[in-house]
Amino acid sequence: xxxxxxxxxxxxxxxxxxxxxxxxxxxxxxxxxxxxxxxxxxxxxxxxxxxxxxxxxxxxxxxxxxxxxxxxxxxxxxxxxxxxxxxxxxxxxxxxxxxxxxxxxxxxxxxxxxxxxxxxxxxxxxxxxxxxxxxxxxxxxxxxxxxxxxxxxxxxxxx
Amino acid sequence: xxxxxxxxxxxxxxxxxxxxxxxxxxxxxxxxxxxxxxxxxxxxxxxxxxxxxxxxxxxxxxxxxxxxxxxxxxxxxxxxxxxxxxxxxxxxxxxxxxxxxxxxxxxxxxxxxxxxxxxxxxxxxxxxxxxxxxxxxxxxxxxxxxxxxxxxxxxxxxxxxxxxxxxxxxxxxxxxxxxxxxxxxxxxxxxxxxxxxxxxxxxxxxxxxxxxxxxxxxxxxxxxxxxxxxxxxxxxxxxxxxxxxxxxxxxxxxxxxxxxxxxxxxxxxxxxxxxxxxxxxxxxxxxxxxxxxxxxxxxxxxxxxxxxxxxxxxxxxxxxxxxxxxxxxxxxxxxxxxxxxxxxxxxxxxxxxxxxxxxxxxxxxxxxxxxxxxxxxxxxxxxxxxxxxxxxxxxxxxxxxxxxxxxxxxxxxxxxxxxxxxxxxxxxxx
Numbered sequence: 001x002x003x004x005x006x007x008x009x010x011x012x013x014x015x016x017x018x019x020x021x022x023x024x025x026x027x028x029x030x031x032x033x034x035x036x037x038x039x040x041x042x043x044x045x046x047x048x049x050x051x052x053x054x055x056x057x058x059x060x061x062x063x064x065x066x067x068x069x070x071x072x073x074x075x076x077x078x079x080x081x082x083x084x085x086x087x088x089x090x091x092x093x094x095x096x097x098x099x100x101x102x103x104x105x106x107x108x109x110x111x112x113x114x115x116x117x118x119x120x121x122x123x124x125x126x127x128x129x130x131x132x133x134x135x136x137x138x139x140x141x142x143x144x145x146x147x148x149x150x151x152x153x154x155x156x157x158x159x
Numbered sequence: 160x161x162x163x164x165x166x167x168x169x170x171x172x173x174x175x176x177x178x179x180x181x182x183x184x185x186x187x188x189x190x191x192x193x194x195x196x197x198x199x200x201x202x203x204x205x206x207x208x209x210x211x212x213x214x215x216x217x218x219x220x221x222x223x224x225x226x227x228x229x230x231x232x233x234x235x236x237x238x239x240x241x242x243x244x245x246x247x248x249x250x251x252x253x254x255x256x257x258x259x260x261x262x263x264x265x266x267x268x269x270x271x272x273x274x275x276x277x278x279x280x281x282x283x284x285x286x287x288x289x290x291x292x293x294x295x296x297x298x299x300x301x302x303x304x305x306x307x308x309x310x311x312x313x314x315x316x317x318x319x320x321x322x323x324x325x326x327x328x329x330x331x332x333x334x335x336x337x338x339x340x341x342x343x344x345x346x347x348x349x350x351x352x353x354x355x356x357x358x359x360x361x362x363x364x365x366x367x368x369x370x371x372x373x374x375x376x377x378x379x380x381x382x383x384x385x386x387x388x389x390x391x392x393x394x395x396x397x398x399x400x401x402x403x404x405x406x407x408x409x410x411x412x413x414x415x416x417x418x419x420x421x422x423x424x425x426x427x428x429x430x431x432x433x434x435x436x437x438x439x440x441x442x443x444x445x446x447x448x449x450x451x452x453x454x455x456x457x458x459x460x461x462x463x464x465x466x467x468x469x470x471x472x473x474x475x476x477x478x479x480x481x482x483x484x485x486x487x488x489x490x491x492x493x494x495x496x497x498x499x500x501x502x503x504x505x506x507x508x509x510x511x512x513x514x515x516x517x518x519x520x521x522x523x524x525x526x527x528x529x530x531x532x533x534x535x536x537x538x539x540x541x542x543x544x545x546x547x548x549x550x551x552x553x554x555x556x557x558x559x560x561x562x563x564x565x566x567x568x569x570x571x572x573x574x575x576x577x578x579x580x581x582x583x584x585x586x587x588x589x
Contacts, residue, residue, distance in 0.1 A: 014220040044223050044316040047267060048305065051298055099271070103284060110287035111295050129221075130201045 005038040005155055006055070007148060009062040010046040010101055016131035017073065017124035020141065021062035023133060024122070027145035038152055046104040053108035058116040060151050062144070063101040064137075065121035073125030074136035076144045078151075081105045081117035116155075120147050179564055181549060188549055193542050193568065206528040211237050211323060211497055211519060218515075219317045221530070224267070227260040227308065228508030229530075230321045231382055232515040236396070236504030237323045240519060243495050246488035249325045250382070255335075255481040256311040256321070257381050257506070258474040262304030262345075264509035265429070265467040265474070268572045269356075270297035273464040276566045277359040293355075300345050300471075303338070307478060310334050325492030335482045342482070346443055346475040353450035353468050362563075365459040366547055368540070369423065370431035373507050379439040379473055380432070381507045387435050388425065389456065392418075396503040399514050405531065416536040424539035427511025428571060429466035430457065444473035460544060463570050497523025508533055510572050534573040541571055 009025035011018045022042050029040050038060075043049050046063065053059055065077065079086055085106035105117055122144050125134045133141070182190035202221050206214065214233045219226030231253060238245065270293070271283040280286045287294040310330050312318020320326045371392070375384035385395040386402075394402040403425070405414035417424055433440070433448065437455050440448060448455070451465035502517040511533030518526040544567050552563050 012220075012223050042316060047271065047298075047301075051302060099283070103282070106284040107287045107294070110284055111291050111298075128201075130205060 004057045005060065005152060006052050006057060007038050007040045007060045007062065007152075008049045008052050009040070009042050010044065010049055010104070011064050012044065014129060016126040016128045017122070017134055017137040018064045018127045020064045020122045020124065020133055020137050020144075023138075023141045024062050024120070024144045024148065027141055028148050031145065031149060032152075037156055045099065046101050047099050047107075049101065049104045050108050050111070053105065053115055053117060054111060054113040056115060058155050059118075060148055061101050061105070061117060061119045062148070063119065063121050064124035064127070065101070065119075066124055067121075071123045072136070073123055073134060074140040075123040076140055076147060077119075077121045077123065078147060079119045079121065081109075081119065083109065083114075085109050086119060118151055120144055120151070179545070179568065181545070181564065183549075183553065186550075186553060188546060191542060191546055191549070193538060193545070203528045203530055206517075206525050209525050211241075211517075211523040211525065212495075214517070214525065215322050216317075216319065218530070221532075223316065224264050225260055225508050225510070226317050227256055227312065227321075228506055228513050229515075230318065231257060231506045232504050232508075232513045232530075233517070234321055234323050235382065235506065236502035236515050236517060237519070238495075239504065240500050240502035240517075241323070241495055241497055241523075243324050243493050245325050245493050246490055248329075248486055248488040249492075251481050251485070252311060252326065252329060252488060253321070253382055255478055255485075256308060256318070258478040258481070259304045259307030259311065261381075261474040261509050262471055262478075263301050263308065264304075264572075265471045266297055266301040266304065268509075269352075269464055269467050269471070270294060270301075272569050272572070273467070274359065276562075276569055277361060277464070279360075296348060300348065303341050303345050304474075306341075307338060310338070322492055324495040325488055325490075327491065329487040329489075329491045332485055332487065335485055339479060339482055342475055342479050346472065346479065349443060349447050349468065349472040349475065350450060353447035353465070353472075356451045356465055356468050359464075361461050362566075363459065364461055364544075364548060366544075368426045368458045368460070369418070370426045370434055370458065371512065372427065372432040372435045373505060373512060374435050375439070377439075379436045379441070379444075379477075383506075386505065386512065389431070389434055389458075396505045396514065396516075399503065399505065399531075400516070400529075403531075403536070405535070414535055415539040415542075416531065417539055424543050425536070426460070426540045427533045427536050428463060429470050429509075429511075430460065430463045431511065432507060433457075433466040433469060440469065441473045441476040443476055444469045447472045460567075460570055463572070467572075497521070510534060511537060534571070537571050537573065541568055541573070 009021035011021045013019035013022045025040050025042055086102045101119055122137060122140050178194045180192045215230045218229035218233050221229050275283055275286040313320035320328050370389040373380035373384040374387045387393055402419055403416050404419045405416050408415050434456050448469040451468055453462050453465040499521045505512050505514045513533055514531040516529040520526055548567050552560060
């Protein structure tokens, strides 16, 4: 695989479980300390992830999600984006931001991005402004970070 | 009797969430309610008891799109109360930081929310498919604003360098100068964007409105200046709460703002600013306003997008001018000695005037905080717009009616405006 691997976290760290991706990114950063295997970005609003999806290298997107129909809070989901974006059941309008990762991937694809994209999402529970992560979602952070590191190994199995 | 109700819930939105309910009986609107959840109420409570130095780190968290606005209103207000003499160059650096926020916020609204509405696209995704080159360029322009905020603020999402007294660290001239070529390229695109905006189909909706914005003797007001209205009112941050009043509304946990004396709503934001600051438009901004077809004075709210394009040009021009003249404040911040009293200030957030008030004790602890964001001040005006607009489009099918209602709301760029379209329609017919 050519190009730098980008790990891109979306979400608001001050809105309960919406901040889970930022927490996962921090855990990944700790565990990657000293390694140049990947670059980690906190972008906040998902719209700002779009330019990072169009630079050639593979992207691992992290976000709090709400799947259509709902899963228990803290469940970690891995989804690969296809040529048109993400499967619709993840891209439901009830993403925890108005413009969610599914929208970001769809816009990037519409603009010609062919980057391999994997989303590691954590099902959000409480997204109240001012709250921290709910217990179930906080417990999911190391599991999600494991999954991200597994993706990295699969993408760049060196060292 | 024919009942028709339209429900437009907008859910799980971090910047705020809301819903619009419209009920029509026999061709008349019998109920119209716009509900918006507002994060600042939580923050007002959260600020109580905090030390003043913590305020600039707490308030930007209220909004992921306009964190700088919250910092600036708070910092300026506290500095006035504490009689701080900020180092030379601080004022200019703050205006530059704010220009970055105007760029990223305005570009987001023009291309991702307003343009898809005006063109009849269901979403920004449809628009990206139809106009990929334009959307790509828009994202690059937005990036310029984000990067300016990152360089000056020390971090992009919630800037950390602004503080009471100045900045914790001022950027090096070299870092800022590297932005100039990108700013010049971006500015060169804006007249073409203004021409394109002029071609978009725009619903004509001229109606009288009292528009309110800050003004300044020497420049297009952003960080400093008293308030003026298009009907001749003159006030400032110190008298804000005697001229305007927030009302509890039964149907909503949001507060609605009205003028105290007349009980009438008012209209904040780019269109109000451009009406009240027209004399201080920078050259390219004035040219862009003209190209969009925006004649002044102008009270048709659907010209807000044109005003945003002109203000984007202004932010680019101001950024270039300020960077060319930039000398880092030395020291980066002044010493601050708190004292008891009341701090008030307004600044022009991308969406309109943002008012802050802090009551502080001798040790600099916050006793009480009040934050009145532009979205909540515009709420009553949005409802009034909808009441005036809906009767003219009642003959349209439900789907189109819903889209048009959303368009009226989104035109204000309220904090809920970034919400994706998520509509369920309840139609009752008697």
